[in-house]
Structures are given as C-alpha cells and as structure tokens.
Amino acid sequence: MGFFLETLIGGLMTGMLYSLVALGFVLIFKASGVFNFAQGSMVLFAALAMARFADWLPRWLGFDNRLLANLLAFVAAMAVMVVAAWLIERLVLAKLVNQEGITLLMATLGISYFFDGFGQTVFGNDIYKLDIGLPKDPVFLFEQAFQGGILVNKEDLYAALIAALLVAALSLFFQKTGTGRALRAVADDHQAAQSIGIPLGRIWVIVWTVAGCVALVAGIIWGSKLGVQFSLSLVALKALPVVILGGLTSVPGAILGGLVIGVGEKLSEVYIGPHLGGGIEIWFAYVVALAFLLVRPQGLFGEKIIDRV
C-alpha cells in the first residue's frame, strides 16, 4: 500500500512537469495552429542559456553570489527566448500563414534541429551544472502508518509545486487578461481576429514567448535534476502523448492528461513492467493515448470536428 502511494505520488509529480510542457504545446497550438515539435529543443536551448549565463555573468561582471547569478541568468535566458520567439515569428510563421497543420509541424521539426545545433554551438555540448538550490534529500511521511514510510522526493516536490504555480498562472493569464482573450479569439478564427484588429504577429510572438518561458522553467527544473545536457531535448517527447490525450486545444486537458500519463507510466512500469521485462514506460504512454484516441479522436477535452461541405 505504502509502495503504491509512493509510486502514485511520484507519478503525480512527474505528471505535473509533463503538464507544464504540454501546456507549452497547447498554448502555441491554440494561438497559431502550430503543433510545436521544437518544444523539446527549446527546453534544451533555454536550459543551456540559463546554465551558461549563470556561469559566465559572475565572471564577466566580477561578483560571486549564486542567487544573484541565477537571477541575472534567468533574466538573460528569458531575453534570449523572447528574441528567439520574435525571430521564429518573423522568419517562419509569418511566411507560413494559413498553411496546413502538417506543413507547420514539419517547419517546427526544422526549427528544433536548428535550435539543437545552434544552442550547442554557442553554449557548448558538455554537461553543465545548474544549481538553483533545490534540496536533493528525500522526506518520509507516515512512518508509523507504513513500514519505511512513504518516500517523497523533495526536489520533485518543489519542482511539481513550481510547475503547478506556473500552470495556474498561465491558465489565469489565458482566461482573465485581455491578451488572453485576444489569444483565444485568434485561436478560434484567425481571419475574424484580424478583422477586429487583433495583430496576429504580436499575438504569435507573445505565445511563443510564453512557450519559451515554459521551456525555460521546465529546462531549469530538469536541468537541476539531470544536469544540463543534450538529453533534455528528449524529455519533451514524453509530453506528446499528454497533448493528444488531453486534446490539442484544451488547457485543462493538458493538465489532467499530464497527471494521467505521469501516474499511468509509473504504475505501469512498476506493476506491469516486470512481467514484460521492464522498460515499458517509453511506449506505454503512447499506447494508452492511442487506444484512447480510437474511442475519442478529439482527445479528452478537444472540440469535435464536423466536416462541412
């Protein structure tokens, strides 16, 4: 029982991170109809920027204070992501307006390759330490209730909390603020949005910036966990089943989907895995999502598509 709870909690905490990345996908998709395959590379890129600046800035400016360094680095990395977002809008999206989803998807594949190459050329391809002072040691709950207690990984706990906060903030931003409303307008109908004077270009820059910020936070969390290196670009792959499970256009879908997948893959690995020889995490989430799509092609909360002719 205790073990089950541990797995469950572990899954939920991982799931929260998936939700975060998935949210990046959903925001961009809602606002620009782009399925952003570059999300993962953005995570890597942002994390690299953060880690390297945290390392460089003190040397350039000649101070020695980890907190300050991290803060400045965060700002710098954020700035980088804003520029990136702007460039992407200018050089790619603006040129591909009203193209089919598949074309845009492929374009983001291209973007992601570019990010990987560029990021590692500029920031290097070693493994970099990114220490934002998250505690690494575990805590044990209900030691009296369960033998050995329930282990909770503090770092993951904090990570999950940060993710949850950001998710909440984004949902609010999306629902409440004027920009958020504009975003949703664009999401519903580009032409209409334009006709009532919402500048598509700016909206897109904003969403991609937001996505960049999401990537940065995810990158920091994973980076401080795994060290900042190339593999970070692969973690986003794990958020894909989340997105299709939750529905490409649904914020709550992304959040719920993330938790479901997170818990699902941990439980499956721990309970089903041993019978199949282990290592099933990597595809289990996909198969679940796939099976689900067969029943509900538009995902948990996605809108139903009706053919008009």
Add this chain to the structure above:
Amino acid sequence: MKLKSVLFAAAAGATLLATLAAPPAAAQAKEQFFPVLPYRTGAYAPNGVPWANGYVDYLKLINARDGGINGVKITFEECDTGYATDRGVECYERLKGKASGEIFQPLSTGITFALTSKAPSDKNVLITSGYGLSESSDGLVFKWNFPMLGTYWSGADIIMQHITKKEGGSLKGKKIALVYHDSPYGKEPIPLLQQRAKLQGYDLTLLPVAAPGVEQKATWLQIRQLRPDYVLLWGWGVMNSAAIKEAVATGYPRERMYGVWWSAGEPDVKDVGDAAKGYNGLVAFGNQGRVIDDIKKYVHGKGQGTGPIEEVGQTLYMRGMTSAVLAVESVRRAQERYGKGKVMDGEQIRWGAENLALDDKKLAALGLTGIMKPLSTSCTDHEGSRSARIHTWDGKAWQVTSDWYAADEAIIKPMVKTAAAKYASEKNVTPRTPADCQS
C-alpha cells in the same frame, strides 16, 4: 535568369560530386594513419569528449616527444559518430580508404557489432578497449577484434568478486540488481551475472532503463521496494548521473552501488558532487605516471592540447589515452617484426596487436608505470589483460579503494567459447586453429 541559376546549381553539384568521387588521398610514405571515431555531439557527448581528447592527445604526444613511431609520423582524422551505428559505419567507410589497413576504435558497442562484420574483409584492426563483444576475446574466431584490457564479462566478474569479498566470501540469498542501459551495451554483462548467480546463489534482478536514461523514477522506486543488497550500474552518459541522483532521492546508499568503468567517470558524478560520495566504480588503470606529465609538457605545454588541461588524468581521458597506447604499441610491435621505421599495413598491424607483450620494462620505458597493468595478447586471447580495481568517489575526486582483481577465467573462458562458436556458425566463419596462428 532562373535557368542560369539552375545551370549554376547543376554545375556546383557536379563539382561537389567530383570532390566526393575523388579517391581519398593515400597516406604518404613514412606516415601511419590513425582514424579516430569519437562522438563530440549528441546525448553522449559529455562522456565521449574526454575519451576522444585523451586518444588524440596521446597520438600528438608520440609525434611531439618521439617524432613518431620509430620515425614514422602519426597522422589522424576525426569523424564524429554521435554514438549512432549508421553514422559510425559511414565514418568507417570514409576513413578506411586513407591507408592500407588501420586501427579503428569506435567507442560504441553498437558500432563495434556493425564493424566486426566488415573489418576482416577490409583488413582493418578493431581494438575495443573495455567494450564491444565479450566473446570477441576469442581470437580464433574473431581474428580482427581486440577487446583489450577487459570485456564487460571481465568487468562484471571483477565487481562480483569484490562484492563477494566484502560479504566475506558468500552471496547466498543476497539480492543484486542490475540497472542497465537498454541497449546491446547494457545487456552484455547479463549472461555472466546469471552464470555467477547460478554458482553463488544470489538472486539477480534486471532493471532496464530506456535510452538515454533521463527518466528513472519508476526504476528506483522498484529498487526501494526490492531493497537489494547491491546495485550494479551499467549506464552511459546522462543515465549515470541520473541514476545516482535518483539513488540519492530514494535514499539508496551510494556505498552499495557499483558502476562499470563507463559509469564511473568524472562527468557522471561531477554535477552530483557530495551527494555521490561513497559511489564505487571499476577502473582499469592508474592516473599517476610520467606520461601524464609528458602530455602536459609536450602537448598542452605547446598549446596543442585537445581539451582543457584539467581533464588530463581523468578517468575517461585515461581510457582514451590508454586506448591510443594500445593502437600505437600494436604498430610498434608490428614494426619490430616487419621492419622498424616502415609504415605497417593491416595484416602487419593485426600481427602486432595479436603479439603485444607490454611487460613492466616496456611500460616503464613508455612512462606508463602505475598506469597500465602488463598486458600480453596471443591469438587465442585477444583480451590481453583482464584486471581492474575499484575506485570510490569522495565528493571531490575518485580514490582507488581496492587492489587489482583479475577476472575469473574458469567462469569466463567457457562462456566465451560457446558464444564465439555460435557467432562463427551464424556468420559461417571458420575458426583458426592454434596451428595457423603464426600466419
């Protein structure tokens, strides 16, 4: 207008093709060419880079200090494989034409598998120091493979010996878990561990981790539930540090974790720092010796260093450097038979690699005392030396914490024989008999 550009493009394409079709420049006289297949990119770059630097630095050292191998200058060229099998093959094809017979060291079990079937027909020597097919230590079947300084079976065997010793001789009823990179590399040790499990009566749990190994929470929850007495780590790249961090997070004692030599380098622990204190790993050589100073003096001193100088002497760097030693010495040995100061071809280098005899005297002469154990290969045994030590991370650096162990031939030999035989039948290779070894 457009036509012009099209024609221009066509012309450009043609010229490019011409450059490609042009046969690669053949090695000049008095130059021995060494291809280098590193990976400085991709998920495994952090571990691939120091290895490559060590390898290249040593080649540079031989030129800078000794003016080559008995006067034969060393030339080399890198081709980045990114740890991908097909790119490895491509690099092999690209570089192999550069000289008649070369030594390849792909630093990837997958690429080794692919090249094993190509090297013989091309007469290229394949030295896989500390990786590759364990059964390829049988030189009768694998004429061109040289898994020198220990295969994975040797490595696993040594770890088990060490653990057995710690447990006072018996592992009966103990629980051992193997956390491994879900790839041919990670699976190599399994047969040996199972074999020993039969003999020693411990029970072995296999926990694969999908490459690249960033997500291990479930794995370590299982370990926490299973509470094994020891965890063997067979990871590469990010998987290692991730594993150690998960161990910290699930409170598994690092003292009871043992990594293969690929899981016990600086990149694996450096960003874990103190938390990794007590974590153990295999190491097949020392890091104090004259050659280190020579590299600092002749290579880095002259601004020729491939990587940062701090890296010199680190575990993976040393693995790369010693691999280069093996390559160079194979050529040197070949020259002893086929003529000093001559450029050696594939067959000759192969003979050299097969008849290496690096005794203490030779090692001393090379400034390798305290770094490498004596090693001597023969056509039945391409491994040469199967000994290693345990070293432990003290939070700042790796400290050697055991004496040398030698893998237990009694267990490994028969396994090698059967596996090699299976390979021979599959690929219908006819094994050599000890008689025609001198060819």
Add this chain to the structure above:
Amino acid sequence: MLYRENGQFKTSYRADQQIFPILQDRLAILALAAITLVGVPLFASDYLFRAILIPFAILALAALGLNILVGYCGQISLGTGAFMAVGAYAAYNFVVRVPGMPLLAALLLGGLCATAIGVAFGIPSLRIRGLYLAVATLAAQFFVEWAFLRIKWLTNDSTSGSVTVGALSVFGIPLDTPASRYLLCMALLVLFALLAKNLVRGHIGREWMAIRDMDVAAAVIGIRPVYAKLTAFAISSFIVGVAGALWAFVHLGSWEPAAFGIERSFQLLFMIIIGGLGSIMGSFLGAAFITIVPIVLNRTLPLFGNAFGVHVDTALVSHFESMLFGALIVFFLIVEPHGLARLWSTAKEKLRLWPFPH
C-alpha cells in the same frame, strides 16, 4: 533548342499516358539507367559505393515508400524507422530460422511482415486525423524499438539484442564486392520505383490523392477511405520494410534496434520534404541530398575553417549540419513546398524555351 517537345504529337491516349511522354526524357532516363547500372560499377571507388551510393539507394527506397503514404495519401507518419526495423528483423528471422532461405525471398517476406505491422498501426488513421495521427505513429516507433530490445525470440536469443548476418548471395552469385551489393540495391530501387510510379498514376494513386486533397468529396464519389488509407499504409510499409531489410543486411551487416531509431524516421521525413512530397523523383533527389550534404560538410568545412584560420572541430561540423538541415527544411517549406522535384521541373520548363525565352 535540344529540349523541345513540339513536333511530338500523341496519336493515342496510351502514348499520352506513358511515364515520360517527352522523347528527350525517355532518352535521358535510358542514359541514366545505363550509367547507374553499368557505368558506375565500372568506375566508382569502394568508398563511393559503401559510404554514398549504397546508403543512397536504400534510403531512397525507404523515402519512396514513405512518400506514398505522406506525399500521395496525406497520412503523415513519424514511425517509419519502426517499419524499417520490422522489415530488417523479420528478414533476419527468416534467414536464421528457415534453412536455405534465399536472400531476396527473405527481403520480400520481411517487407510483408512490415506490411502487416504497418496496416495494424494504420488502423487508427481511420479515426484519427492529421496531427493526432502523426503523434500516434510515434507509438509504433517506440513500441517496436522496445519489442526488438526485449523479446529475445525476435533476435534469435542473442544475449545482447543485436544481430548479425553471414555472407549474402543472390541466385548463387555471392555479394562480396561493394559493386555487387550496390547493383542489388539499385535493381530493387529501380524495380520498386517503377511499380510505385505505375500505382500512383493508376486509379489507386488517384484515390490516394483524392483522400489527401478532400476526403469528404472523395467518399461522395465512391472512394472508400478505409481501403485507400490502408492500401497506402500497406504498400508504403512494404517498401519501407524491404528498405529496412536491405539497410540491415547489405549496409550494416550487423545491427541493433537503435539503428532504426526515431532519428531515422525524421531523416526520411526530411528527405521527402526537401525532395518533394507526392513525387517519386522527389524521393530520389531528397535521399541524394541528405546523404551527400553531411559528407560534403565534413570534408569542406574544416578546409574553409583553415582558410580563415579558425579551427573547426568535428563537434562544430555536426552542429552546423543539424543547423543547416533545420534551416533548409524551413526554407523549402516556405519557398518551395514541392521541394527539389519542383525546382527540377521548373528547370525543365525553362529548358524547353531555351534559348528563346517566351
């Protein structure tokens, strides 16, 4: 002046329906065939064969298969690597388990197994559309990779999960020289290209394109989406499977599931984007481009570097490579969505008028 079609009048629909209606094209293609099948084997170096020509031929074949699915039927797949893997391992099993199994038969059987898997993973396409499908096909990728690592039976109980094949021969002719291997791949490539071309210009091809362009209208004029999509999946994954088997047997000779990882799927996708979606020719051009560019970069970049006194190390080269590919993908999608194939045909258009424009 040389490239004129006027004066060539079609007297029958049949003549109008052939693959190369223009005389010069027919001659050119014959010449090309002669060169590739006779000229090249005589003059190419081993390196050229094994590092460029053979990989090109095999990848072109795979790209051809993928193009049928993505380019003609509009069903995007990110799981191509998986289908290649199925082809490879299936063929391997036939070879090791069935004594005296001839190579070609094994290749084709491998293809058939890939077909089965392909159709199985194609079924979702009947319910799921576009992006959802794209992601869904990743399931195939990861599952298959896992299966070949985990299920020992599939790898003939090789302890490490990686397998090797022995000496190859076709009709008793041993494939020991690169040239012979190249000829095998080329022959298969040409054969399948021809069959594929016939399909896409036949009515099944029109059905695929109809589904791709406007599936509702297609249904209304009596096209069964199920049939069209599944045949596309079947034929595509058959060709891809054969390509996979070739890649494993002829190019690698010894391989592990990682050889057919997701990177491969993306690489093939790039080939058909750059080469040209919905164009047989495009598959060839794309494959050629993507096989050659990295090698060219590897050879030329360091030279440029030295020229400007910058040291270009291997890492920089391959980072630059992925940057370049990324940029090219975007470039093509923006500037020429129909890829090199379209550039090629525009070039021909120009050539018709040359030297008198308009």
Add this chain to the structure above:
Amino acid sequence: MAARAAGDVILEVRDISLAFGGVKALSGISFDVREHEIRSIIGPNGAGKSSMLNCINGVYQPQQGAISLRGRTFQHMKPRQVAEMGVARTFQNLALFKGMSVLDNIMTGRNLKMRTNLFQQAIRWGAAEREETSNRIVVEKLIDFLEIQAYRKVPVGRLPYGLQKRVDLGRALAMEPQVLLLDEPMAGMNLEEKQDMSRFILDVNDEFGTTIVLIEHDMAVVMDICDRVVVLDYGRKIGDGTPDEVRANPDVISAYLGTAH
C-alpha cells in the same frame, strides 16, 4: 420552359431530422424526386439545404427518417453505397482535388468503373492499361462536352472559379449518375457563366437523361430551369410544388422572397 414527361419516383426523402449537438439542422423533411425531372431545393442561408444533400449522400447520418432510392429504403447509408446506386454530387464551395490535374480530377470520378486490382495496376501491362485508356476515352468526351479541352493537364488550383465549377460537374458526370445533386452550381458566377452553367445542366438533363436535384440561391435561374421546387427555412419544409405554386405560397414569400426583395 416546357414541362418534361415526369417519370415515377426515383428518390424519396421521408421525415428526415438531423441535429448537431443541440442545434437542429433539419426537422421532419419529406419530399420526392421523379425520374428525369429537375428538382430544386431553395431557401435562405442556413436553411439546411446542404445538410439535406449531405444526408442523401450519406455524409451525415440523420437521427430519424429514411431515404428510399430506386425502390430501396435506407435508414443509414454509406457514401459508397449511394455512389454505387448512381447518385453523383457537386459541391457548394468547390471540393476539387487541388493537387491533381483537370484530367485526373475527372478520371477520379470513374473510380467505381475501374476494377483492376493493385497488382495489375502495379505492373500496368495489359488489363490496367486497357482499362485506363477506355475510361480515358469516356472522360475525354466529357472534357469536350464541358469545353475545357485546353486545360486537361492543368492543376485545378490554377483554374478560374467558373472553370473549376465545370470540372466539379465533370467529375460528377464521370460517374454516369442516374441522380445528380448540384449544390449551388452557380454561386458566385457572373451572368454569362451562369448562363453557360444552366445550359450545361439542361443538356445533361436532356442528353444523358439524368435526374437533377439542384440547390440554388438565385431564384430567377431556379424558376426558369426546374420543374418542381422544395422550399426550406430553418430546417423546416415550408413549401413544395411547381415554381408558380411556390411563388404563390405566402409562407415562402414571407420567409424567402420577402427577404429577397
């Protein structure tokens, strides 16, 4: 316009209701179509005209009601079945296959007539080639009939709107249909193009003896060329009869003509 000899009922729609979620698109629609006549469905935007056709085509599945076609009655039809029973269709906002040439678009209309299997097609030699050619001949006739010979090999995307409409018609005719459903064939055309199109429609009706169901906005055209009219408004049927009867119908006047003038 001389009333033609109206044959017996070929298509009958009984009490069809269709809803998307809560929105009712059609409620209890019934009407019949006689062989060889030109029947038209009119009504303001959002009256449910296209939805009606989509039900007949089997693109939408009506929640209730039945459709009987040449004596056979169906609750639910698959588009394929409908097509096989000789019902063809053109689309309101062009649903041509953009990537394909005019020729291929129309050839696609022949798909039901083409029987060779995959392998025959792959080899192409013999049966497949013959089949291709024979169907090509039929299609070429249509191309002549629609006067678009010059554009054979042009991708339809590049054609002007009016011509695209013709290709759409051609693709439908290629099916040699008994019943032809035309969804606003003249929408967005200039007068001249409209006249051409009307001519084509009448010719089709005469030469091939095809029964035609026609959705149209443009009252004038409808009243000229069609025999009987159904009037829809907000998914309900508010009028049915000859053009003159419909003109007289007060509901129709208020709902439609009223707004039209």
